[in-house]
Amino acid sequence: MFIDVIIAVAVVLVVAALMGLLLAVADKFLYVAVDERVEKVTEMLPNANCGGCGYPGCAGLAEALVEGKVKKVSTCRPSKPEARQAIKDYLASTPGPDGNTVNVDL
Numbered sequence: 001m002f003i004d005v006i007i008a009v010a011v012v013l014v015v016a017a018l019m020g021l022l023l024a025v026a027d028k029f030l031y032v033a034v035d036e037r038v039e040k041v042t043e044m045l046p047n048a049n050c051g052g053c054g055y056p057g058c059a060g061l062a063e064a065l066v067e068g069k070v071k072k073v074s075t076c077r078p079s080k081p082e083a084r085q086a087i088k089d090y091l092a093s094t095p096g097p098d099g100n101t102v103n104v105d106l
């Protein structure tokens, strides 16, 4: 009976160690570089997540702006002019991981 408990604990420990190793390997080889500008621009948008811009949420438009797929901040109609200007200035002055900035129109 006692040996069964020891075997069960040993099996759990081995499985946990293997899962930890698997996660460590996955973290190293499946790492995706995140452009922090997307999160910042998302914060600057209204965060109404209304979908009026054609994206399912504000994060989608933020990503499109950062990637240069959308050139006008006014694609987000609920955004205020000050926020649009702030996003434009932020993208023009903050380089991404590749060292390039993004120029967008209001």
Ligand code: SF4
Pocket (backbone or CB within 6 Å): 045, 046, 047, 048, 049, 050, 051, 052, 053, 054, 055, 056, 057, 058, 059, 061, 075, 076, 077, 078, 079
């Ligand atoms: S239109 Fe503006 S508020 Fe609505 S989801 Fe798009 S970015 Fe967000």
